[in-house]
Amino acid sequence: MKKESDMNIFDATRKHYNAAGVHPTTDPDNPRSQFAVERYENHLPKLIRPGMRALDLGCNAGRFTFAMEEMGAIATGIDFAEIPLLHAKKVAAERKSRCQFNIGDMSALPYKANSFDLALLPQNNVYLSYQALENLTVQLKQILSNSGIFVVIMHDGLVKRAGEETFSERYDVRTGLIEGSRAIPDKGVYASPCYFWTIAFAKHIIEKHLPLEEVKQIDEHRFMLVFENKKGDEG
Helix, strand or coil: CCCCHHEEEEEHHHHHHHHHCCCCCCCCHHHHHHHHCCCCCCCCHHHHHCCCCCEECCCCCHHHHHHHHCCCCEEEEEECCCHHHHHHHHHHHHHHHCCCEEEEEEEECHHHHHHEEEEEEEECCCHHHHHHHHHHHHHHHEEEEEEEEEEEEEECHHHCCCCCCCCCCCCCCCEEECCCCCCCCCCEEECEEEEEECCCHHHHCCCCCCCCEEEEECCCCEEEEEEECHHHCCC
16 A cells, blocks of 8 residues: 555656656667667666566556567566557557556556566656565565566665765655656646665665565666565475
8 A cells, every 4th residue: 555655756767757757868769878778778677588577567658568579478568648658559559569557656556476486576666666666576576477577677765875075965864755847848847856876775675575586787776686586495
């Protein structure tokens, strides 16, 4: 069950993503969006096996969903912003893609046990509170198959700000909440709150339920964490 603060974050995020619509850098049909996937071309394809059932958490217009399909996965994307999701469905129809796109959010995933072999969270953790990420992990423990993996791509807030004498943005030390806003041309200014995250925070929370398999540094302050669902180790 979502706390009121999580509901406020989700609602604000949904509003500004719907208002922003589909940008050239998020449109899977636009070459300007390919940088997001190409950044992980030496990492993500190594995790995907042919026929693997993959879930893109917070898929937006489907950049990673389509990319995982091209890598051999049977891919599904879920997002709570209707406008980008409608575009993803349009692209899927035009490509005759098998990708499926569902409306929903990470607080209550609409999937049965053992539905996926891989779940990808590509830098969307900033919109999840610490409790919300743990709730997501609990769901994934059921939704993922035995030995299924949870892949988290994230920035480390401390590494990103290394050398800074003070943080340019203030956050609530109890919750990690950072207040913010985003100006969208011709639409106005929208609330855009997020949370402060580090690798240590994410590991501590997720490892309560899914063991960490590896951490890879993608660039200066971007990391890929891979957790495995070892159901056979329970009890």
